[in-house]
Structure formats: structure tokens, C-alpha cells
Amino acid sequence: MIRTAIAGTLLQLLHLLVALAAAPLLLGVTRFAKSRLQSRRGPSPIQPYRDLLRLMRKETVLAHDASWIFRATPYLVFSLMVIAAGMVPMFALDLPLASAGDLIAIVALLATARFFQSLAGLDIGTAFGGIGASRDALIGSLAEPAVLMVAFALALVAGTTALPAIARFVLSGGVGVDVSLALALIALLIVAIAENGRIPVDNPATHLELTMVHEAMVLEYSGRNLALIEAAQMLKLLIFVSLVAALFAPWGLAAGDVLDLLELGGGLLIFLLHLLVGAAVIAIFEVSIAKMRVFRVVEFLGAALILAVLAVVFRFVAEAS
């Protein structure tokens, strides 16, 4: 009993450390792959680590009007992302934190982070903060129900919304190629792109005022606060890549006794593979499509919502017949 508790805690700590360490790498590799695809040299994959370090050392400049909400938001958003990351299986399935929240709880934690980030955008009282918060609200209000519907489709297949249980069900080979799972996967991918502010929804590299969404919201942040927000954003990308991997391709993740080092090592290798594939997919997708204008995003995300609902309906029809 005590032994499993200690082992579980150790595994959870290791999981969080790996997540924190891998998140900047994922972004770095994505940027690297993207610039190579665009025939640029691009910065090295470890550039995000250097950026975070530089921001940590820099002086923090706060606007005169910044309230305690503006100052607390980076810490809150970062903490929420860490907790959510702690619940998503990355290299091992049986995380203690995974029993503290299911897929819906993870979506809600991300929504709470969005809530605070939007408030911080409104806090300084500039038009850019408002434009970012308002547009992010539009994206979020369509993306969140789509994820919930994906969770619904998965719950219909696996009978639960607990992530390890869904992954186990997929591992057990209980599902073959399934139309509703495919639709759910596409919906989740679209949401992942939108939630992380990638092209075609938002351009993470832009600093052109009128096209910014996420960047406009965090425009007033600097120094350590900005570092935390950026780290949270990197974690979010990692959460979505791991989520897709854990739900749709959980093969090879450490599933048995948590102290089996060989299995953990295998899980870590698979995790690294997931990151590389994820980075490559994002990079290829981003170079092959142009950014949409804001009101086209509604159709893009609406498609995700409809696909997710269709996934659920197909599943019902399949069960009824």
C-alpha cells in the first residue's frame, strides 16, 4: 500500500519533470521543422529554452494600471497547465493525478487558464488586450464544446472519460477501425490547432497587430511573467499532442507496474517518438495552409464541433442497429 503510494508519487514527479523539460523542446522542434520545410535555416531546436532563460533573467515591466489579477495570472495559468499536464498520460498510463480528474476536468482546467488569461488581457485597459480576449473567447467557445463531444464519443466507445481507462480500452484491441473514432480524431486535431493558436487559426510568430489573437492578449507581459505565460503555452501544446497520442495511439506506453524501469524507458522512447511525429505533423500542416481571417475560423471550428457531434451520433446509430 505505502510502497505503491511512494512509487506513484515518484512516477508523478518524474512525469511532471519530463513534461516541463519536454514542452520547450516540442515547440523548438516544431519551429525547426517548419523553417527547414520553408527552406530556412531557422533557430536550433533548443532555442525555446534559451528564450525562457533570457526572459526569466530580464526585468519585469508592469503597466501602471496593472492590478493583482494581472500579476497573479501568469502563476495561475502556469499552475493550471502543470496540473492538466499532470493528468495526461505521456509515457506512463497510471498517474495518481489522473484519478483526480478525467478528460472533462482537463478541458475545464484549460478553460480556467483561458478565463484568467482573458481577464489579464482586459486588465491594462488597452484596445489590443480587448481584441485578443474577445477573439480568444470566440475561438474557445467553439473549441471547448467540440472537445467535450470528442470526450463523449470516446466515452461511448470505452465507457468512461477517465484517460487511463480509455487508453487501456484502445490497447486491449476492443476497437478496430471505427468511423466515429476517426471523426473524433479529426475534430480533436482541429481543436488542438485552434487551442494552441497555430496556423490557420492564429499565427504564433506574428506581431502584426490586427491578426494577433493570443499575442494580443499577452501583449503587456514582459520578463518573468511572459516566461511563465510562454511556458504555459508550450505545456498546452504538449498536452494536446500527448492527449491525441494517449487516446488514439497508446501503444508502448508504460502500463504495468510503475517501478518497471525497462517499461518506463520504453515509454519514454515512445513519448519522444510521439513528440517528433507531432512536431512534424504540425510543421507540415502549417506550411501547407494560409492563415484564415477571424470569421472563417468559426467555420473551421464549427466543422470540428459538427464532426464531433457526428462521431457521437454515428456511435449511437451503430449501437442501436
Added chain:
Amino acid sequence: MLTLTLLGLLVLLALGVSAPFIRPDRLALRLVHGGVGGVALALGIAAAIRLVAGGEVSELDLPLGLPWMGTHFRLDDLACFFMAAINLAAALVMVFADGYAARQPEPTRALAPLPIFLAACNLVLLANDAFVFLLAWEMMSIASWLLVLANHREDESRHAAYVYLAMASLSVLLLLLAFGALAGIDGDYRFAALREATERPPMATLAVVLAMLGAGAKAGLVPLHVWLPLAHPAAPSHVSALLSGVMVKIALYGLARFLFDLVGAPAWWWGVVLVVAGAASALIGILYALMQRDLKRVLAYSTIENVGVITFALGLSLCFRASELFDLSALALAGALAHALNHALFKSLMFCGAGVILEATHLRDLERMGGLVRRMPYASLFMLMGSLAASSLPPLNGFVSEWLIFQTVFASSALHDNLPRLIVPLMGAVLALSAALAAVAFVRAFGLAFLGRPRSVEAERAVEPGGTMMTGLALLAGGCLLLGVFPVVTLSLAESAAHGVIGVSLPAGAVGWIVLAPLGSGGAAYAGFIVFLALLGLAVGTRPLLARLWAERRRRAAAWDCGFPDASPSTQYTASSFSQPLRRVFGTAFFRARETVDMPAPGDARPARLEIRLIDPAWDWGVEPIRRAVEAATLRLNATQFLSIRRYLSLMFGALVTLLLIVAATQQ
């Protein structure tokens, strides 16, 4: 317990009757608010204890009222749950009211109806025959009408109170007919008789539809919600909190009492109707909330959303019950009840907070607020907690009940009938959309009121009031946090009530102090306490950790704003501009939102204007035609007021003959 409760209600009635005679006013305010708060607290705690301890159903018949019937009272688990929920919320609101009401222009006007209103609400819960039920229901309506009229010198209040009275009368009329249809021509109006009826009366379907409409009109279900966004903002803030936290719950109790208890085993379509009506109310309510500029109207429309969520869960519970899946039915009912309690707390908090803003700034218009977080630090913290709860975000209490309701939606594939199997997931998607939009609505309401720079002189000069007003807010916010971190408190109450109604318990270990696992171990789980601890630990611990690694240097400077220097506060985003993208996406279909831009020609000095027009379809296509028809009919009938005696007599004779003919025809 039942006798003591009735005595408590008598104390409330006595307080209400004597309130106008107490001098001086300050003493009257203290006595009434203290008395109501004390009685409500006692009732709430007693009901909660009885529910957890699992007391017996108690009944009491008194030889009062109608001579051939008497009056019947009963206290069972369902009534007990609602009694605990509304009285605890009301007691906390009374703490706020003690400080708030004294600052009103005519503070004593709301004093007499206030205790009577709460007594009537409790009496509805205790009623065990249709007569007591309808009498208490009507008392509740009239007392709350007087409360809405407290600021009677404002046209807005008078109009709102008039519309409210009309809708409340409609509600009681529909319920009266519903009971009539259920009991039959020579029926017995005791609830015990209705409950024990072995065969369902022929007009039971009609009774169910009438009850849904009657209770729905009182609860504010779309499209019968038109009174709610008028009455809630017009009333003083503590009254708004009571209307939204207490009275709307009583209406939902009426719905639950009728459908789960009185009519017997449900048909499959009852639940479907409620699920669709609930989801529609949730979505349309929150979309309206997003379009409003008036803070209290935003909150009122959000009440419609939450009523929709609760109705949705009630309907889902009925669907499961019709499929004889009793454990899932109990779970859905527990979710509905838990959300009712949670909503009572966080919406009371939000309305009281709006009252604090109103006191500090005399503003309700979001577009003139801004920057209040610096002037009102405590109120902003409490309102932030309320906003998180109302947006159903962890670790506050609103999330727990929504999470539970989503879990039951996800289990809906077990339903037997095909139509609900298809409709419930679709409506679940609508519910998910409205939950996401609720977060946007409260980011908008909180962000524009408290953050940014002040948009008016009033907001710039706001002074945070102290005293019992803030104590009330603090208690309500503390309640929201407590029930979010330890949802076991809410859910053990809701579980007992659901057990009393459905007769089935949730699986063992479903509701623990740390982990909620409603579908049994191994299924989906949520641990609010762990999430809260982790969040607190990480958010507080990260800062010193980082400061140890790299010394922190901080400086205040002008906002960067992409290099625009010294912009005026009017360049900030406003309430209308914040919701512009959503208005464009959803508003054009639902509300026929139209924007007209009046741009002056170059050289013309007049300001440019942007005008936004929205309609409320329920008002324009529902209420307005009926109002016009009634007005036309009354104008026609006006002529009959000035007839000669001869004509009146012949009218009466004609009516008599017609009635006799109808009786003769139906007796055949």
C-alpha cells in the same frame, strides 16, 4: 420537525405583519433582516441535518382552510433538500441585506413582504394538497411582486412588476388547471390521493403539459422567460438575489414534485421535452446574457441559463426513469439538485456583488464601469470567485454539478427508447456550448466592470462599502469555494434527496471526501480538493522558487500598447465590442442583430455613431401578439360596461341557457 418548521413560518409571517409598525426604521431593518436570517438559518440547518440523518417522512393534517378538505402538510426528502438549499442561501443574503437595504431610498418598503415571501416559499415545499400548494405559490408570487415594486417611483420597476404579475398569474392559472386535469371532475386534491391513484387519469398528459408550462413560466424557461430579465434588475439587489436564488428554485421544485411524485411513472417523452426545453433555455439564455450591457440583466439571463441546465438534468433523470435505469436516474437527479444549490449560492453572490457596485458607483451599465478592482479590492475578489463558479470552472462549486450532469449525459447510450438516445447527446452538445459561452459571458461581465481603466467619473470615484454587506459577500463566496473543494457536502445532501425520490442509492464510494466517482470506482473521477491544493501550492510556490533561481527585478511603467502613447480610456474595448464576434456568429440568427454605422462625411464635426439593434423573439413573436389580442378584446368588451339593466339581465339569461345546454350535452 414539521411542526417546528410550521412554527418558524408563523414567526416569519408575524414578522412580516408587524414590520410596518416598528419604529424607528433602523430597528425595523435590523429586526426583520436578523429575524428572517435567523429563522432561515435554523430551517436550513435543520433540513440539512434531517436529510443526512435520514429522518422519516412526516405528515400533518390541520382542520383549517376548505371545510371539506382541511390542510395537509408533509416533509419528505425532496422538500427537505430544497428547504436546506433556499434557506441557507437566503440566510446569507440576509447578512448582505442588513447593510444594503439601509442605503436604499425607501428601505422599509421591502420589509413587510420579505418575511412573507420566504414563509410562502417554504410553505410551497411543505404543501401536501393542491389547495395549500397553490395558495402558497400565489402568496409567493404576490409577495415577490411587492418586492419587485420596492423602487416604485421608477417606471422600469413598475413595468417590470406589471409584466411579472401577469406571468405569475399565468403560471398559477396553468398549475390550477394542471391539478384539475390530474384529479378529474370529482377528484381528491390531496397529494396522497393523487400519488396513490392506481390508474393514470385520462387527462394526465394534459396535466403534465400544463404543469411544465406553469412551473416553467415561474422558473423562467425559454420562451416563458420574458418577465425574468425585467424583474430581476428592477428589484433591489438583495431581492434580485432572493428571486434568482430562492424563488426560481421553488418553481423547479414544483416541476420536480409534479413529474417525479404526483403523476406516477413517467412516459418517455416527458423527459425529452424537458431536455430540449432545458438545453434551449441554457443556450438562448446565455446568448442573451452576452448581448446585455446592464450587469444585472447579464446575471438575470445567466439565471435563465442555469434554470435550463437544471431542467435539462431533471429531464434526463426522467428519461432514465422511463427506461427503468434507476441508478442513472438518481445520479441525474442528484446533479440537478446539486446544481440548484450551487446556483442558489453563486447567483446570490453575483447579485449581491452587483448591489455593492450599484452602491459604490450608482451604475449598472457595464460600458461606464471599469477599473473597479483598484477601488474595490475585496468585492472584486468575491465577484471573481462568483464569476468562476458561474462559468462552471474548477475549483469552484459550479463545475462540480455541471461535471456530474455531463457524466450522466455520457451514460445516455443506456436509454431504451431511440428518440431520447438520439436527442440527449445532441442537446448535450448544446449544453456544452452554453457552458463555454457562460465562461465568455462572465469574463466579459467581470472584465469590463472591474478591470481596465475607469470609463466614467462615477467608476473613478467608487468607494468600497464595508460592514455587513461585505460580510455577506464573503460568506457567500466562502460557501461557493467550500462546496467546490468539498463537493461531498452538496452531493451527500443531493444523494439523500434523490434516494428519497427514486428509491435507489448511488454506488458505494461514489461520493467521498476526496474523490467523486459517480459511476463507481474505475470510472471517471474528480477530486476538487486535490485540484485546489495543487493549484494553491503551485501558484504560491512557483514565485519564491523562481525568485531563488533568478533574482526578480520589477518596475512600473506606462502600458506598452504597441507604442500608442497615453490613449484615452474610451479606446478600451467595451461590452458591445467584446461580444461583437459572438454577436455576428450567433446573434444574426437568434436575435436578428443589426448594426448600423453612421459615419459623418469628412469635415463634418458630429461624432460617428454605431447602433446595434437586437430583438427578443420571445417578446416580439410571443408576448406582443398576445398583448395586442388582449388589448383589442378588452377594448371591444369595454362597451359592455355601460348597458341598461334590461340588457344585463338578458346577457345573464343567455349565459345561463348556454351553460345548461353544455351540461345537458355532456351528461348524455
